[in-house]
Amino acid sequence: MSKLIACFLSVFLLSCNNENESKSLAKVVQSSELKTLENKDILLQTASFGNSSTKKTVKPKNFEKIEKNILLGKFDYKKDSNFSIVSSKYSSKTIYLRNEVLLKFDQMYNAALKDGIKLVIISGTRSFNHQKYIWDRKWAKNIQKMDSISAVKEIMKYSSMPSTSRHHWGTDIDLNNLENSYFEIGEGKKIFDWLVDNAFKYGFHMTYDNQEETKRTGYKMEKWHWSYMPISEQFLIQFNEYINCENISSFKGSKFACHPELDVIKNFVNGINTDFKKIINVTE
Numbered sequence: 197m198s199k200l201i202a203c204f205l206s207v208f209l210l211s212c213n214n215e216n217e218s219k220s221l222a223k224v225v226q227s228s229e230l231k232t233l234e235n236k237d238i239l240l241q242t243a244s245f246g247n248s249s250t251k252k253t254v255k256p257k258n259f260e261k262i263e264k265n266i267l268l269g270k271f272d273y274k275k276d277s278n279f280s281i282v283s284s285k286y287s288s289k290t291i292y293l294r295n296e297v298l299l300k301f302d303q304m305y306n307a308a309l310k311d312g313i314k315l316v317i318i319s320g321t322r323s324f325n326h327q328k329y330i331w332d333r334k335w336a337k338n339i340q341k342m343d344s345i346s347a348v349k350e351i352m353k354y355s356s357m358p359s360t361s362r363h364h365w366g367t368d369i370d371l372n373n374l375e376n377s378y379f380e381i382g383e384g385k386k387i388f389d390w391l392v393d394n395a396f397k398y399g400f401h402m403t404y405d406n407q408e409e410t411k412r413t414g415y416k417m418e419k420w421h422w423s424y425m426p427i428s429e430q431f432l433i434q435f436n437e438y439i440n441c442e443n444i445s446s447f448k449g450s451k452f453a454c455h456p457e458l459d460v461i462k463n464f465v466n467g468i469n470t471d472f473k474k475i476i477n478v479t480e
Contacts, residue, residue, distance in 0.1 A: 262434045268443060269324040269364025279366055282317055291320035294366040297424040301369065304398040313390045318420075319370035322363040328447050331358055335448050345457065348449045352464060353416045357453060359444045360465050367428035368403065370420045379419040388419055401425045405469040414467020423468075435465060 265271045273279045273292050280298050282291040286305060293301065301317070308315050322330075334355060338347040348357075362368040372387055373379070379388035395401070404418040439461065441454035453460045 261438075262431060264438060264443065267364070267431060267435050267439055268359040269322065269327060269361065270359075271323075273321050273323065273366060279321065282320060286315070287317040287320075289318065291317055292366065293317075293320045293369065294424075294427060296427060297367055297369075300398045300400070300424060304395060304400060307394065307398075308390055311390060313387055315387070315391075316372050317369050318372065318374065319363065320368075321366040322361060324358050324364065327356060327358040327361045327363065330355055331447055331449075339448075344449060345452055345455060348452045348458065351449075352414075352458070352460075354418065356415075356464065357444055357450065357460055358447050359439075360453075360460055362403065362423060362428060362431075365428055365431045367431065368421060368423045369400075370418075371422060372420060374420055376417060376419050391422065395422060399424050399426045401469065403468050405471075410469065410471075412467055412469065413462075414464040432466070432468075436461070 263271075278294055279292045280295050282289075282293055282298065283302075286301070301315075305315050331351065334351045335347060338350045342350065356362070371391070373384060378384040391400070392402070400422045401424075402419070403421045403423045404415050405412065406417050407413075441461070444450055444453040444460065452458055458464070
């Protein structure tokens with residue numbers, strides 16, 4: 197009998213811990229300055245954007261201007277009260293995300309776990325310098341075997357120019373694996389299928405879908421890359437309004453940002469999946 201009681205208590209305490217962790221995250225979001233960026237009308241007002249020929253963006257109500265340095269990833273997110281460190285149960289790495297994004301991921305994580313799916317965050321917020329490190333490493337590798345613009349094109353199949361990455365915003369995450377092939381069979385396929393069917397309920401959206409099917413410009417398909425659209429959509433609107441090629445600088449190959457063969461802001465920053473039919477049903 198004592199063993200039965202002990203077992204019951206352990207299950208009860210585990211449930212309480214998960215509930216308390218979610219409540220703690222919720223309190224962080226409620227007290228966060230991000231409240232000015234959380235207008236549900238946004239999802240309806242900007243249902244189509246990116247490089248769609250029919251795009252029409254409407255600035256949401258109560259929408260505050262985002263500083264350029266934040267749009268460009270040139271700020272210390274680790275010291276920003278709008279960001280929190282990701283729990284070790286979600287990732288083995290030290291990763292930060294915006295508070296609301298982390299709250300919604302927590303809800304999605306728990307829902308997935310109930311269905312036998314474990315989501316693992318392998319990348320989150322990146323600074324300009326972090327993205328520059330990734331860029332410089334790939335630049336050094338490719339410039340040895342091709343000319344400059346070809347090197348830029350090769351890098352940009354899967355990596356962003358510093359200042360143009362959505363990871364700067366703290367809204368985008370890479371999940372479980374960085375190979376599309378992983379998500380095509382076995383456990384990886386189960387994870388991807390679950391995300392396709394459920395991620396939208398929590399505001400997450402597959403950013404880079406199959407270009408051959410959608411005729412989307414920019415990066416190759418990334419089945420691992422998911423964006424929290426209620427906030428990232430707002431960042432994109434302001435990026436388009438306030439950022440130009442002069443702001444994309446201070447790294448090798450930056451002069452090609454507005455080269456007609458690339459036009460990074462038009463074709464890459466805005467080269468995203470624009471199917472928002474499910475996104476408007478964000479879970480409370």
